[in-house]
Amino acid sequence: MSEDFYEILGVSRDATEDEIEQAYREAVRKYHPDVSDAPDAEDKFKKAQKAREVLTDEEMRQRYDQLGHERFVEAEKRGAGGGGQRGGDPFGGGGPFGDMQDIFDQFFGGGGGSRNRPQRGSDLRTELTIDLETAYNGAEKELTVNRPEACSDCDGRGHPPGTDSQTCPECNGRGQTTTVRQTAFGRMQQRATCRRCEGEGTLYEETCSTCRGDGVVRNQATLSVEIPDGIRDGQTLRMDGEGAPGERGARNGDLLVDIAIEDHPEFDRDGDDLIRHEAISFPQAVFGDTMEVETLDGTVEFDLPKGTQSGETFRLSGKGMPRLRRRGHGDLYVQVQIVTPESMNKEQREALEAFAEAGGEDVEVDQGFFDKLRNSFQS
Numbered sequence: 001m002s003e004d005f006y007e008i009l010g011v012s013r014d015a016t017e018d019e020i021e022q023a024y025r026e027a028v029r030k031y032h033p034d035v036s037d038a039p040d041a042e043d044k045f046k047k048a049q050k051a052r053e054v055l056t057d058e059e060m061r062q063r064y065d066q067l068g069h070e071r072f073v074e075a076e077k078r079g080a081g082g083g084g085q086r087g088g089d090p091f092g093g094g095g096p097f098g099d100m101q102d103i104f105d106q107f108f109g110g111g112g113g114s115r116n117r118p119q120r121g122s123d124l125r126t127e128l129t130i131d132l133e134t135a136y137n138g139a140e141k142e143l144t145v146n147r148p149e150a151c152s153d154c155d156g157r158g159h160p161p162g163t164d165s166q167t168c169p170e171c172n173g174r175g176q177t178t179t180v181r182q183t184a185f186g187r188m189q190q191r192a193t194c195r196r197c198e199g200e201g202t203l204y205e206e207t208c209s210t211c212r213g214d215g216v217v218r219n220q221a222t223l224s225v226e227i228p229d230g231i232r233d234g235q236t237l238r239m240d241g242e243g244a245p246g247e248r249g250a251r252n253g254d255l256l257v258d259i260a261i262e263d264h265p266e267f268d269r270d271g272d273d274l275i276r277h278e279a280i281s282f283p284q285a286v287f288g289d290t291m292e293v294e295t296l297d298g299t300v301e302f303d304l305p306k307g308t309q310s311g312e313t314f315r316l317s318g319k320g321m322p323r324l325r326r327r328g329h330g331d332l333y334v335q336v337q338i339v340t341p342e343s344m345n346k347e348q349r350e351a352l353e354a355f356a357e358a359g360g361e362d363v364e365v366d367q368g369f370f371d372k373l374r375n376s377f378q379s
Contacts, residue, residue, distance in 0.1 A: 004069035005051035008044075013065070017056055021234060024052040025258060028127045033146050049125055121244040121253035128257050130227060132264040136296045136321055138229030142222055143257065149219045150245045151211035158215040159204040166205075168197035175201040199247075216245060225257055230272070230324035233261040266294065272330030274320045279339045280304065295319045295332055302334070310338040 006013050009023040027048035031041045038044075054060045054072075064072045126145050134141070150156030159165075167173040171194035179190050193199040207213030223242060231237075236258050243253025261269075268275040278293060288306040292299050293316070302316060313335045320330030344352070 003047075005055055005064065008047050008051040009055070011055075015055075018234075020052060020055050024048055025127060025234070025260065028125075028258070032126070052125075119247045120250050121246040123253040123256055124243040125256045125258065127260055128225065129260045129262060131262050132267060132269065133296060134227055135231050135259075135261050136229060138231075138322075139227050140224050141227055143225050144220060144222050145255065146218060146220050147242075147255070148216045148244045149221070151208060151215055151217045153210040154208035154215060156215040156245060156249075157208070158211065158213040159207055163204045163206045165202045168194060168201055168203050170194050170196040171201060173201040175199040223255070227259070228324060230322035230326075231259055231261075232271075232324065233259065233269075235259050235324075267296070269321065272321045272323050273333060274330065275333045275335065278334055278336050280308070280336045282338055282340070284308075285310070285336075285338050293332075293334055296321075304336070308336060310336065312336055 006015070009015075009020060009027060011019055011023050015023075027045070030036065031038070031045040031048065033042045033045060036045075054064050067075060124145070124147055126143065128141060128143055130139075130141065151158075154160055168175075171177050175194055175197065176191045176199070177194050179192070181188060181190065194201070197203055208215070211217050221242075223239065225237060225239060227237075236256050239255040239257065241252045242255035245252050266276060274296070276293065278291070280289070280291070284291075284304060285308045286306065288308070289304045290301055291304050292301055295316070297319070300316065300319065302314065304314075313333050316332040316334060318329045319332035322329050341348075
């Protein structure tokens with residue numbers, strides 16, 4: 001039995017959508033053709049793309065779980081499993097209703113239905129890693145992707161211009177073949193895309209040597225993607241028409257860009273809010289102070305109150321991340337930690353000893369007083 005979609009991504013069958021997305025991003029980092037030289041990397045990358053496509057779509061995942069991997073793939077090959085189309089035929093995949101779509105096509109003039117029309121190109125997926133500053137300010141970034149494109153030598157036709165051609169004898173130029181069969185509803189006709197001419201109705205005596213008749217080649221493209229301010233880790237940008245080319249002039253698919261945001265050395269992010277840790281001295285904590293704090297938009301001042309305790313958190317309103325496609329910003333939370341000096345001069349030491357005596361503390365100064373004081377501040 002072939003490897004199923006859950007095994008491809010390494011997730012359990014009850015995995016959440018977030019877990020599936022995370023597993024997919026890990027697969028991209030490992031197998032993307034731009035970063036891996038392994039001979040099977042591209043194949044594994046495509047499998048991961050397909051697995052994610054199915055398992056993050058509620059209807060397709062339910063159908064996949066019901067049918068199992070083998071029957072789902074077989075149904076997809078017959079055009080009933082979805083093949084990336086959302087909301088596929090609910091009666092596909094065999095059983096007493098397996099021919100229902102063909103019957104509908106005959107009654108209502110479907111002529112084989114949408115499956116005989118030139119298909120829109122597939123969506124492609126890639127990942128772009130940015131830093132937190134870019135997520136804060138927004139930017140235009142260049143992105144390099146390896147993708148299929150229409151062959152420039154034959155303009156995507158699969159044959160050189162001016163090549164001699166003939167009408168396809170299999171379908172007589174209609175691009176479709178018709179078969180007649182007996183069903184429970186009587187004698188019915190079924191139409192399908194001609195396999196010999198692949199729906200074109202024409203056969204050509206020569207194929208393009210560049211694309212070998214496929215009409216498609218794989219090229220490296222450099223694109224500009226607009227990063228909106230406030231974007232979050234794991235969100236996806238859609239670039240219309242930058243995916244795989246469609247069949248016989250149909251529109252291209254889209255390029256989906258998954259955003260990964262690097263960890264920042266000074267800020268933690270929680271949605272639209274930011275968290276920052278600041279060290280303060282014991283005198284600052286006791287007497288208060290006007291502090292300068294770095295934000296992603298420059299330095300700001302805030303008043304540290306008297307008697308501040310180690311671990312206390314203060315909120316700076318509107319100093320967090322921009323709210324994606326909305327007005328305003330989140331908040332910046334500053335958590336302070338009192339830092340105990342590791343060494344002091346004589347005057348500092350005498351002053352601190354006097355402080356301890358004035359407070360009635362009976363301690364052995366030479367035997368761990370500063371360690372004890374440090375622990376009391378951090379507790």
